[in-house]
Amino acid sequence: MRRFLVKRLWHAALTLFVMITGMFFMFRLLPGDPTATVISPALYPKAQAALKAQFGLDQPLWMQYFIYLKNLTVFDFGVSFHTLRPVAGEIGNRMVNTLVLILPSMIFAYFLGALVGAYMAWRRGSKAEGLLVLLATALQSTPVFWLGMLAILFFSLKLDLFPVGHIVSPGKFPQATWQMYFSLDFLHHLALPFMVNVAYQFCFPFLLMRSTMLSTIGEDYIELARMKGVPENKILYHHAMRNSLLPLATTLPMILGWAVAGSVVIETVFSWPGLGLLMVEAVGRSDYPVVQASFLLIAVLTVGGTLLADLMYGLLDPRISYK
C-alpha cells in the first residue's frame, strides 16, 4: 500500500513538473512575444532594458527557468504585467471562488445522477427512462456556456429572479473576506451558475450509473435476493446500487478535475471571478505570469483529482490489493 502511494505521488509530482516546465518554455519559445504588451517596442531601448531587468527577463533562458522554479517553492508566482502586483496575492482568492462554485454543484450533481440513474435502470424500458436518457444525452451535448446564457436570458432578464453575474453585488464587500461566502447576497449570485452546472454535470453520473446498474441487475445475486423474497426497494438500494457505486465513486475526483478545467467557460458566462475567468482575461491581456500561475493551480486541482481517483479505487474495491 505504502509503495503504491509513494509511486502515485511521485507520478503526480512528475506530471506537474513536466507541465510547469512545458508551460514555461511554451511561453518563451513559441512565436509571439508575450512581453510586447508590457515592454512596448516604442520605448527607448534604455527604458526597455530597465523594464526587462525589473521582470527578470534580461537573464538567460535557463537562468530564468531556475529562478522561476525556485520562486514557485515559496509560492512566488511573479509579478503581474497588468497590475504590476504580485500574482500570489490575488490568485488564492480566485481559487476559493472556483472551488465554491464547482465543488458543491459537482457533488450534488453526482448524488442526484447516481440516485436517478439507479432508479431509471430499475425501471428500464419505461417511457420515463427513455426520455431521461435522451434528455441527459442532449444536455451533455449542449455547450455549457449556451446553457448558461439561456438561463440568464430566462431567469435573470425575463423573470428577474437572479443577478446576471458576478459573485456578490458590486460594492457590497469592498474587501474579499470569508464573511462574503456566508452572505445571502452571495448565495443569490451562486444560485444560477450552480443550477446550470448541476444540469450539465448531472448527465455523466446518471448515464454511468444507469449502465453499470443494468449490468449489475443481470447478476445472479440479484436473482437470488429476489428468490429469497427481499423487497424490491431493498434490492435496489442495498444489493444492486451498492455494487454499482464503484465506477461512479472512482471517477468522481477525475471528473471534478475536468470540471475545474471546464470552469473557464461557466465562469466567463457568469463573470464569476474564479481561476478560469482570471486565466481567460490574463490570456487576453498577454499577462503571462498570471496565465502561468492560474494554469498551474488549475492543473494542481486536476492532477490532484486524478490522484485521488486512483487511491479511492483501491480503498473501495475489496478485490484490489496494493502490492
Added chain:
Amino acid sequence: MLLDVQDLAKHYVLGEGFSNLFGLSNPQKIRAVDGVSLRLQPGEVLGLVGESGCGKSTLARILVGLELPSSGALLFNGNDIAEDIKSNRKQFHQKVQMVFQDPYGSLNPQHTIEEIVTRPLIYQQLGLSKAELKDRAIDALNDAEMMPAKRYLNKFPHELSGGQRQRVCIARALVLQPELIVADEPISMLDVSIKWSIVRLLKRLVKERNIGLIYITHDLSSVPAICDKLAIMYLGRVVESGLCDDIFKQATHPYTQALLAASPNPNPDVKRGRPNISGAIPNASNIPTGCRFHPRCPNAQPQCATEQPAERHRGYHRAECHFAFDVKIERTKRA
C-alpha cells in the same frame, strides 16, 4: 536427420529484477525443460506425451522458434536453430510450422479465411501476386480437406465449426510447405466425432509429403493411430522413449505404465496392472532429488530418492529408471 535435439533445457528465473539488486527477493529458478534429447526423420511422427505442466508446451515453443533454449543443441537439418533464428528468422519459420491447441484462439477473429491462409506468404515476402496468393490458399485448404475451398475463402473464423477451424490452422501451416510441423494437442479441444478425421489428415499429410511431425498430447488414446515413435515427458525430462509399439506392449517406466493404465482401452480383453500413483505433478521450481518421479512412484526404493537414474536401454527403447527393463520388478508388479 531432420531434427536432432540434444540435452535441451529451458530455465526461467522468477523474481529477478530491480528489487533483486538489494537482495530483497529470492529468485526462483523454474526448470521447465531440463535436458531433453529427441531425434526425428522426415516422414516420421513423434508423439510427445505428458501431463500438463511437464514442459511439453515449452518444448514445442522452442522447437518452432517462439523461444530460445537456455542450453543444449537444437539441430535442424544439421544446422543450429538458435543461429538460424538470429540470422534468418523468416527462412527458419518457413520450414517449421505449428498447429495450435485452441482452434478458436489461434485464428485472428477479424480476418477472413483467405486472409488467414495467405498471411504467412505475405509475411514471408515471397513477392507473389494476388492471384498466386489465392491459388496457394485454395491449394492449402484443399490439402487440409476444406472442400470446396472457394466457399470458405470469405468466411470469418466464427462462422466455422471447431473441426473446420482446425483444418484452417493446418492449411495455414501447410501453405508455406514446411519440413516439420509441431502440433500441440491439435485435437484436445475438438468433438470426439471430428478428432479422428483430423488425426487421419495429419497422418496422411506426413506420409504423402515426407514431413516430420511432432504430435504433442496428454491423452494416449490417439497415439497409436498416428505416432511412429513416442517420448514420455515428466517434469521437463523424457523418462521413456522408443517405438510406439514397444512402449505400448512393454512400458517399463512406472510413470508410463500409470499413464497407459489411466487411458481407456476399447478392447475389454486387455488386462493391465493398475499401478496407483497419487498426488499431482510437482512444481517445476522445486524438482525432487534423485529420480524426479520417486515421490509418486509405487515402486520407489531408498536409492531412488538420492540417485538420479541413468538412462537404460534395450534397442531403441530407452528409459530413465533405476529398474528399467528389470524383469523381476515387472513380475512383482503384475502379480
Added chain:
Amino acid sequence: MLRTFLNFFSIVWRSYAGKISLIVFTICMSLAVLGPIAAPYGPTERVYDAAGNLVRLAPPSWDHWLGTTLLGRDVWSQMLWGARPALTIGLLTALGTVVIGVNVGLLAGYLGGAVDSFLMRLTDIFLGLPFLPFIIVLLSLTGQNIWTIILAMMAVMWRSTARIVRAEVLSLRERQFIAAARTTGASDFDIIYREIAPNVMPFALVGITFALAWAIITEASIGFLGFGDPNVVSWGSIIYDAYASQMMYRAPWWVVPPGIAIMILVTSVYFMGRAYEEVVNPRIKQAG
C-alpha cells in the same frame, strides 16, 4: 479496416436510436456540404431593406427565417455556413486524435518495457492536463485559425484512446493467433499493424465518435471564449458574437438556433457511438 468501417453503419442502423441518429447526422453532413449553396446570404453579408437601412436585430420573418443580428446579418444563412467548420474541425480532429491514440496504444501495449512506461507516463501527463485552459494558452501563442485549433485539440485528446487501446492490446498480444503469426515469420510491424490493429478498430471507432462529439463542443467553447478563427463563421462564433454584443436579451433568435444545432448534432453522434459500442463491446464504459 474499410470492412470495420462499413460494419459500423450496419450495426448502428440495427437499433432504433441508432437509426434516427444516423439520419440526423447525415442531414447535418449534407448541410455542411450543401449549406453554403442553399444559404440566401453570405456569412458576413449585411442585409439592407428597400430604404437602404441596415436590418438590425430583426425578429424572424418570412424574409429572414431566424431574424438578423446586430450587424444586420441573416442568422439562418450564418447557421448554414456554420455547419461546415463545425463538422470539418470535428471530423479532422477526431480522425487525428484516434490515429495518434491508436498508434500510441498499439506501440505501448505491444512493445512493453521502457517504451510502454514512457508512453504511459506521457499519457498520464496529458490526462492531468486541464483541457480547455491548455488549448486557450496554446492558441493564444500560436495564433488562431482552423488548423491551429485542430492541432491544439488533437495534441491533447489522443490520451483516452491511447489508454483504452493499450489495455486491449495487452490482452490481445497474449492470444494464440499472435504466436501463430510469429511462427509464420511475421515481423513486429506485421503483428502490430496486420494482426492486432484490426482487432482494436472497433475501439478506434468508438473513440472517433466520442472524440467527434467532444471536438464539436470544444470548438464551440473556443469560439465562445473568443479564441476561434476570426475569419470563419461557426456555430460557436455566432453565439460569441451574440454574447459579446450584449444584445442577446433583445434577440433570442440570434442565440438559440446555434446552440440547438450543436445539441442536435452532438446528441446524434453520441447515440451513434453508444449504439455501436453496446454491440461491439459491452464492457467499455461510456466516456464523457
